[in-house]
Amino acid sequence: DSGVTQTPKHLITATGQRVTLRCSPRSGDLSVYWYQQSLDQGLQFLIQYYNGEERAKGNILERFSAQQFPDLHSELNLSSLELGDSALYFCASSVGNYLAMENNEQFFGPGTRLTVL
């Protein structure tokens, strides 16, 4: 158990709908990362938040948005869903002090498997 929790574990929805994925980081971790893992794209970094502020952005679509709340949990919102959005969405957390490069590994949650029908 990494200490990172994600809900829900599975989500099935229809095209055009909007969903929210939730992540609670490990106690003490300030950084939260979101990743999308699909068969054709592999593991893609979406976005990172550090202590409530957006820190880095990856291959995140405009239909997707995220935020990190004062209690450090994060939500990833996916809207106008398409079939191609079906994937495993991971949240990871780390201490997040980028000035301390060494061994700042990310701990992954169990993922949310999104199926868009």
Added chain:
Amino acid sequence: AQKITQTQPGMFVQEKEAVTLDCTYDTSDPSYGLFWYKQPSSGEMIFLIYQGSYDQQNATEGRYSLNFQKARKSANLVISASQLGDSAMYFCAMRGARTSYDKVIFGPGTSLSVIP
């Protein structure tokens, strides 16, 4: 641009034998970190080992060791005494210090199957 290459889509190894999973990377960052993660069929991502670009010695964690060759930009994972539970996808990942802060990029992964 940063890039991670894992040239072995799939590998087989006999139980109790050692296996090396290849990883090469490309970055212009002067300082960076390299990670290996394991993803079993259950889906979770498990951190295995870390190597800093300025570390003088190769990292080791139990049965895992990292063969770091900075000049060749390679960071191969060595698993000694393979066990059936080692069957999984293995991802090499990199984080740079200057250009990408905490952004981590992952390679495409290598599927390892341990044969009894």
